[in-house]
Amino acid sequence: MAGSCEISNIFSNYISAMYQPEEAQPPLELLAHLGKEDSLVPRQRQSLLLWGTEKPAWFSEFPYLWSKAQVLEWISYHVEKNKYDASAINFSCCNMDGYTLCHCTQEQLRLVFGPLGDELYSRLHEIISVSDELSWIIDLLEKDDASSQEIFLNSGASELGNSCTKESLEEMKSANPFYQADLSYFSGALSPGSSDISVSGTGTSRSPCSQDSGGSDLDLDPTELKLFSSNDGCADYEKGDSKHGKRKRGRPRKLSKENRDCLDTKKSKHSPRGTHLWEFIRDILLHPELNEGLMKWEDRREGVFKFLRSEAVAQLWGQKKKNSSMTYEKLSRAMRYYYKREILERVDGRRLVYKFGKNCSCWKEEEVSTRK
């Protein structure tokens, strides 16, 4: 059973990713403003003064649950961050709790905060989206039953470390530089402004050898997990007509416009190409600290590797490609196409075992060390 403290920590880490630590400095100048403008709550000023040594209280809370003090802290933070003249703000209008704040329209915020209102609105909704996307994980963490744990552990998201149990989450939280990268697998909830929180952001996984990749394949897109965790009506499309008996050979026809619109809510229209399966696989193998239990080298020198959790890798690949219906069967088909191009070589008679071919670059130890 995951305690609320742990959940708070998870959420706090997300918010930390969105609000870089160096930004969360005590807004001392602001305090002076507040002293002048705001006669609301002296206690709040006291809590603001604590920012220098610890995170503000709203860091680890869901916006809906923010107290009035936390709302004020959050607003103050953004006033300071944006070097906004707080004297222009009517702080008597800030006397609202998080629930009320979350129900403010952009216009309302603009009315109260002027130009800062837009910034506040977008920042708030980034955090809210984090909350929404986290909710499924948190639901699972809160449930004590084994089946939920199993779902969580078997999900592609959790497979990343083969170890996203309660305990390992705790471990990861302790200042592990990969923790936030891992979380990006879970939620994909980083704000656009902080999208550099990724594996490659840690400087471990960039793939300069990739000819056409936009980046390391472990660099998951911030919007990925929505798909992974969602199961709305649109998903019915994904299985085609198969439930109505035998379907025609090949990929189903393009969606009607309505269905496409439906899917567009989940799938970015402009998901960058540049993601090659072989690079994704290679990067997993090159970063065992991230993939423990997913794949392993059978013969490092020869480039022979084995899938240990084939479906989990497929799920991760699916997340990367915003495709929640990816399976190992499909992934392996794509892998087999690499034989012809000599990116992979056949390893006969061994299940789940593949070998990098001569057209696959940057997997050899020498190459890896030189590109670091």
Add this chain to the structure above:
DNA sequence: TATCGCTTTCCTGCTT
């Protein structure tokens, strides 16, 4: 707009 390359999806048959 057409084409290309890569990937995805589905399928059948075979092997382990």
Add this chain to the structure above:
DNA sequence: GAAGCAGGAAAGCGAT
């Protein structure tokens, strides 16, 4: 029987 492999066919989609 289940899981995995092999490969054909057709289609989606971003890049050029």
